[in-house]
Amino acid sequence: MYRPDLSPVADSLALSALVGALPLLILFALLGGLRLKAHWSGPAALGVSLGVAVWAYGMPVQLALLAGSQGAAFGLFPIMWIVLAALWVHQLTVTSGRFTDLRRAFNLVSDDPRIQALIIAFCFGALLEALAGFGAPVAITGVMLMALGFSPVRAAVTVLVANTAPVAFGAIGTPIITAGSLTGIDPAEIGAYVGRQTPLLALFVPLLLVALVDGVRGVRQTWPAALVCGGAFAVAQFVSSNYLSVELTDIVAALVALGAVVGFLRFWRPAEGARVREDLRSAAAREHREAGGEQPPGTAERPGTAERPDGELSRARIGLAFLPYLVVIAVFSVAKLWDPAETFLADSDVRVPWPGLDGEVLTASGEQSSATVYVLPWLSSPGSLLVLCGVLVAAVHRVPARDAVREFVRTVVTLRWALLTVGSVLALAYVMNLSGQTITIGTWIAGAGAAFAFLSPLLGWLGTAVTGSDTSANALFATLQQTAADRAGLDPTLLVAANTSGGVVGKMISPQNLTIAATAVGLFGKEAVLFRKVVAWSLLLLLAVCLLVLLQSGVAAWLLP
DSSP states (O other), X not given: OBOOOSOOSTTOHHHHHHHHTHHHHHHHIIIIISOOOHHHHHHHHHHHHHHIIIIISOOOHHHHHHHXXXXXXXXXXXXXXXXXXXXHHHHHHHHHTOHHHHHHHHHHHOOOHHHHHIIIIIIIHHHHHHHTOTTHHHHHHHHHHHHTTOOXXXXXXXXXXXXXXXXXXXXXXXXXXXXXXXXXXXXXXXXXXXXXXXXXXXXXXXXHHHHHHHHHHHHHHHHHHHHHHHHXXXXXXXXXXXXXXXXXXXXXXXXXXXXXXXXXXXXOOOSOHHHHHHHHHHHHHHHHHHTTSOOOTTSSOOTTSOOOOOSXXXXXXXXXXXXXXXXXXXXXXXXXXXHHHHHHHHHTOEEEEOTTTTTSBBOTTSOBOSTTEEEEOTTXXXXXXXXXXXXXXXXXXXXXXXXXXXXHXXXXXXXXXXXXXXXXXXXXXXXXHHHTHHHHHHHHHHTTGGGHHHHHXXXXXXXXXXXXXXXXXXXXXXXXXXXXXXXXXXXXXXXXXXXXXXXHTTGGGOHHHHHHHHHHTTOTTOXXXXXXXXXXXXXXXXXXXXXXXXXXXTTTGXXXX
């Protein structure tokens, strides 16, 4: 059996950590420095991780390749299956001709793009994160912003940055539940700690979103609505996580924030909405020309799709325009919140011990690795539930079965390079995890002693950046955080919570999430552009989380439960 050695290079933990980080350094250098397309950067970094695993860590070639194959399988199903299904549901709205009605319906709430960013990217995105998680919020809200006139780059960057504060409690609290099951700490206790960290991010993220849409002038003109949105979400997230339910936290926070914004708009409207719309249209046209005139998916009706007369926008037409998203909320609410349905779906999962790998790999502590069992959620996956939503939407919108199937195939073809990117990045993550590269980096950082309180969110950030999932980041580092806290005389629950909170700001730079966003808005192969746009914000928010955790470990301990 293979057991990872945490100091394989010259018996030095620091040198081993540096070598173990090479795949990540190469990946981000290729994306951010050389501006190489993600579907080439991902395989290149995967090759580096295989080389490090075999030659530096002594992992048998066969096991390294099998680890990569399991990661690639996980990247395709369920991860890309979710993205494929989400985009297909959206395309059914385009094919049915209801997309124009959707644009007009949003304009009834507010025709100001800055407010629309708050409602769609932040509030509705948070609700999708709460119910589905993974890449669904970015994929769906990205194309919705495109429909309202946002340029591809602006739409993608906006939804990537918005998908931060809700992530810790996403997918019905899965990241926190995972951390609790691994550490033995009550998930409710971890959730209460996280609920005193991420709300501070939520308070300021809406201000950042309006700045991304319209710069400093946008902040000056819309800060009341942004503070109402962020404040309502923050308070609701704090109250729900500490006194109601970890699982329902994001659902409550998203609905409260949405209601607060819509209610506030009854008494207040920002200035210069027309000027912002015109600026966005000009930016979108400029990007369209620079892209060679290619039409991104979901931004225009295709020839042959049903046209809806302009006329009066009746309640029935508004309902049909929002139907796909209402169906998504309904289906996921039943699947995640009704115990019989949740149990039935969970029991349908198929556990597949990965051939040739399962039973052959130990953890660094010498225990049998559980990561070598591939779980096939053929029915419970959010992707499968989204396909069910698509079938229901197609039936109500009277989309012919042939057209629905054609759109599905067309979406698969559209995603071909994204499939390669995400498959290779998840293969890289599995190779790094099973060979010991990731845990070496984490162990080295954890050796900082009392200063680890400041650095602990960095591990969550790193784990999410590599895997694209806060749940996976907790699976990697939650136990390490607990052990390091005990050794340094720090609060273990605080550092496990810090791992979760640090992870939420790493998601926007994850190659997996960058690819999902780029594909959704038609920026095929331009993940490097998005990476350069969001990396500074990711690092700035990470610094804020690190400082907050440092304060909570000392002078601001009164902030904790």
